[in-house]
Amino acid sequence: MTPQQSAPSGPSAADAALLSVRNRFVDTIPARLVRFETFKQMLQTGEQDPVQVLAAIADLAHKITGVAETLGFSEIGRLANAVDRRISTGSNTPATCGRLWQEVAAPLEHLLDEMESHLDT
Amino acid sequence: MRFLAVDDDPLFLQLLTLRMQALGYADLITVTSGAAALTLLQSAPNTVDCILSDVRMPEMDGITLCRNIRTLPAYATTPIVMITSMSDRSYIDEAFEAGATDYINKPLDRLELKARIGMVAQLWAKGQQRVDAPLSSYAVEPAHDFEDALVLPNVERLISHLAMENYLLTLGLKRMHSLRAFAVQVENARVFFSAGNPTAFVDMLGDVACAVLDSLKTEDVLFSYAGSGVFVCIARSDLGSESEDLGHSANRNLAAFEDLYHADGLPLPKLVFGATVRSSAFTLTRPTKLPEMAVAALMKDHYKAPKTRARMF
Numbered sequence: 001m002t003p004q005q006s007a008p009s010g011p012s013a014a015d016a017a018l019l020s021v022r023n024r025f026v027d028t029i030p031a032r033l034v035r036f037e038t039f040k041q042m043l044q045t046g047e048q049d050p051v052q053v054l055a056a057i058a059d060l061a062h063k064i065t066g067v068a069e070t071l072g073f074s075e076i077g078r079l080a081n082a083v084d085r086r087i088s089t090g091s092n093t094p095a096t097c098g099r100l101w102q103e104v105a106a107p108l109e110h111l112l113d114e115m116e117s118h119l120d121t
Numbered sequence: 122m123r124f125l126a127v128d129d130d131p132l133f134l135q136l137l138t139l140r141m142q143a144l145g146y147a148d149l150i151t152v153t154s155g156a157a158a159l160t161l162l163q164s165a166p167n168t169v170d171c172i173l174s175d176v177r178m179p180e181m182d183g184i185t186l187c188r189n190i191r192t193l194p195a196y197a198t199t200p201i202v203m204i205t206s207m208s209d210r211s212y213i214d215e216a217f218e219a220g221a222t223d224y225i226n227k228p229l230d231r232l233e234l235k236a237r238i239g240m241v242a243q244l245w246a247k248g249q250q251r252v253d254a255p256l257s258s259y260a261v262e263p264a265h266d267f268e269d270a271l272v273l274p275n276v277e278r279l280i281s282h283l284a285m286e287n288y289l290l291t292l293g294l295k296r297m298h299s300l301r302a303f304a305v306q307v308e309n310a311r312v313f314f315s316a317g318n319p320t321a322f323v324d325m326l327g328d329v330a331c332a333v334l335d336s337l338k339t340e341d342v343l344f345s346y347a348g349s350g351v352f353v354c355i356a357r358s359d360l361g362s363e364s365e366d367l368g369h370s371a372n373r374n375l376a377a378f379e380d381l382y383h384a385d386g387l388p389l390p391k392l393v394f395g396a397t398v399r400s401s402a403f404t405l406t407r408p409t410k411l412p413e414m415a416v417a418a419l420m421k422d423h424y425k426a427p428k429t430r431a432r433m434f
Binding site for chain 2: 014017018021024025028059062063065066067068069070071077081084
């Protein structure tokens with residue numbers, strides 16, 4: 001089978017398209033920072049089920065992992081993956097989520113710092 | 122070749138589309154949920170040739186989607202490639218059991234994407250060349266040759282040869298130490314193939330697969346049909362019986378169908394089981410060697426020299 005020959009654009013157009021996706025990723029950073037900060041606040045105030053909040057943090061970090069490294073944001077991808085893995089492979093139950101949050105808090109801060117650093121570029 | 126990509130992240134879909142276009146695969150539809158993918162596939166049978174699906178998605182995850190797709194007759198054998206990040210590795214076993222054909226790692230690597238999709242494209246091209254033929258009750262088109270591996274989508278835990286190889290490659294050498302494998306041959310398979318009725322041949326293979334599965338005391342197994350009447354079974358836990366006992370049990374299960382076979386003028390399939398082999402760091406040089414060892418053990422036990430050799434090896 002021969003791949004279809006109708007690739008619609010040349011290298012420069014492809015680069016421009018990739019740059020457009022990169023820019024869109026950067027555009028999503030502020031909203032994602034707000035979501036992470038909201039989750040942090042929920043964990044600190046205990047107003048929501050902490051198990052669910054930690055799972056939501058993992059999901060958001062997971063989504064960032066999936067695309068960041070491919071777009072060249074390797075450090076964001078690495079840190080997001082670390083947060084996701086720490087939660088997803090850790091024990092996230094009502095009895096253990098407090099300790100899990102203590103373990104995740106520092107890596108999450110690193111991730112937020114790294115994401116924030118790309119807002120100025 | 123038309124692709125359907127499923128991911129809850131629109132940015133990733135945009136990125137995947139660009140990468141696929143760069144490889145020359147421009148015909149790609151994208152949806153952001155498993156439910157949307159199912160709706161599309163149900164409303165448009167036979168219009169998608171390959172499905173690329175994320176694993177971790179809200180509401181319907183990629184594994185459930187895969188399982189649901191396999192219930193759609195038009196997509197029972199369509200290649201499904203899961204797109205995973207490292208933290209999804211725990212889902213890999215489940216994905217292959219659900220009918221996935223392969224996986225691609227996130228972040229997307231251009232060469233890996235090219236290799237994986239290229240393999241699927243070759244499979245698709247081969248399928249395109251097949252002649253129209255009546256479907257058996259196991260809903261699979263007959264292969265051209267006796268030696269060809271077949272996919273029998275309606276048999277639980279029976280996956281394609283390609284998926285079996287991909288699964289073993291996914292595990293890698295380090296994670297294979299607990300695996301066991303054995304091969305089963307239908308001794309008189311050629312009689313069925315030579316009878317000139319492809320449907321009867323495929324039906325026989327389906328019956329055999331079910332009989333072998335029923336004889337096992339564990340469900341922690343995956344099968345593939347390797348061609349030439351040979352099945353390979355990979356088990357992730359103790360089989361609970363010696364191969365000789367398994368053989369007796371499986372042949373007994375098949376004996377229940379004796380009257381049906383005789384009514385069609387066919388003999389009862391006769392199964393021979395090879396010894397169970399285990400993987401070890403000393404014997405394995407590559408993950409896909411384990412099925413080869415299982416077939417070699419079968420041949421050694423039952424034949425002085427191999428009479429047939431499955432095409433997969």
